Amino acid sequence: MEKRRVVVTGIGAVTPLGKDVDTTWNNIINGVSGVKPLTRVNADEYPAKVAAEIRDFNPEDFMEKKEARKMDRFTQFAVAASIMAVKDSKLEITDKNAERVGVWVGSGIGGMETFEQQYETFLKRGYRRVSPFFVPMLIPDMAAGQVSITLGAKGFNSCTVTACATGTNSIGDAFKVIQRGEADVMVSGGAEAPITRMSVAGFCANTALSTNTDPQTASRPFDKNRDGFVMGEGAGIIVLEELEHALARGAKIYAEIIGYAATGDAYHITAPAPAGEGGSRAMKAALHDGGLTPDEVDYINAHGTSTDYNDKYETMAIKEVFGEHAYKLAVSSTKSMTGHLLGAAGGIEAIFSVLAIDEGIIPPTINYETPDPECDLDYVPNKARKQDIDIVMSNSLGFGGHNATIVFKKYQD
Structure with missing residues (x-):
């Protein structure tokens, strides 16, 4: 079907x-x-x-x-x-x-x-x-x-x-x-x-x-x-x-949703699995669901909670999934501005993802002052970036080892 x-x-x-x-x-x-x-x-x-x-x-x-x-x-x-x-x-x-x-x-x-x-x-x-x-x-x-x-x-x-x-x-x-x-x-x-x-x-x-x-x-x-x-x-x-x-009905279309996946860490009640392996599997599966290759993604709205292990492991997971392209795509955490809305975080971050596509602007990660050698990607530090965006991925990770990823794409006939 x-x-x-x-x-x-x-x-x-x-x-x-x-x-x-x-x-x-x-x-x-x-x-x-x-x-x-x-x-x-x-x-x-x-x-x-x-x-x-x-x-x-x-x-x-x-x-x-x-x-x-x-x-x-x-x-x-x-x-x-x-x-x-x-x-x-x-x-x-x-x-x-x-x-x-x-x-x-x-x-x-x-x-x-x-x-x-x-x-x-x-x-x-x-x-x-x-x-x-x-x-x-x-x-x-x-x-x-x-x-x-x-x-x-x-x-x-x-x-x-x-x-x-x-x-x-x-x-x-x-x-x-x-x-x-x-x-x-x-x-x-x-x-x-x-x-x-x-x-x-x-x-x-x-x-x-x-x-x-x-x-x-x-x-x-x-x-x-x-x-x-x-x-x-x-x-x-x-x-x-x-x-x-x-x-x-002539509705305005902000973006198309094309991929989704969810995985379980089966590891720990609060800590993410080492190297973010559960998150990397979710990202890979969401790309597969959307019929995408890693190099097609322009921007990732990261889970990015501002905790030690989450940020480090999510960075490692992104590098595992995207390889060299991880250093070419933009990654930012809007939690730097909204705080962490727990169960609501994925909802507002989906909105930010589709608006990034619709308006061609990537939200920044604010308060980024001291680089971490273990977090070495392009986090769009402190200032939004104007950029034409076709595909955005949004990640969410939860206690209990829940990992979820959705992918949005600029709508085309």
Whole structure:
């Protein structure tokens, strides 16, 4: 059976750099950091002092107050970003097409804020005072559920939970749903709101977070002096659409998605496999899925978390996959500006990937000051680069040994 072609026709985001795509992207290409002093929890209680928070988000800009009160913050982000993505795509979901429009939105952690608040209520006041919406607010799949309800999308509906690979897995899996003919449109990506007391405590306890107190330099992927990631929050959602369906309604096409693969390290619960071998297999398989040779890739939006092993091993994996071409392609980590949005990272990075193609500009890796001899590729240091781009690869790697790679291509008839 011939594979159906799938294109990106809508994008929506809520990020530490802006409550919409335009603001976020403008800040990305101008090298603006979204990292600020940690305020959502008491920073005095933790070694990590900075985070990439979303300030002044008002869910009532997107939904009724009574509905917002039934959603954890991560779900509110997902609904807001999905509404913006569908509006951007100019797609009308009606009774006639609703069953062919699906949703695949994941979250790595889900409703941690709700869990912590309701557990406190339970301890102080007993089970009768726990909200009847506690479970629906907590579970990670409720982002997909609420997006489906809000949009009226009645097709394929699912949620991926693969830690920091969640957003990329979600988009890749949604791509395959359309490719094999089970939907014409999929609204897909990731959402996360992890800046809570227990989440910050957990990541501090396993020494994953940066303890750099300077917000402007704490997130510094591939730099020799990197010391951990900076936690972020938000959502990135894209509208994937079967090509003929998109052309028939005159939709704007940002890019075509042509390749996807996912692998497992089978190695360690938090550390990547030596030399990033699981990530290299994902990249190779995604290239094969897209019918590409390594030398056709122009830019990689790296996972690039600003942790020691991740950045080193991802660099090694890229060199394993691309050989000499690894030194010719551009590699950058937008986490240097957004922080690490965990399960939402792949969603917003997919948006940055398609905009890089659509606008011909490669986002920089900011805070790159001291080269690391073990990280010796072209990381587009500190300043965006104008360049015609045909093919972009986006990587996401997660706790549990999850590796996911998607590949986008400039759309051509």
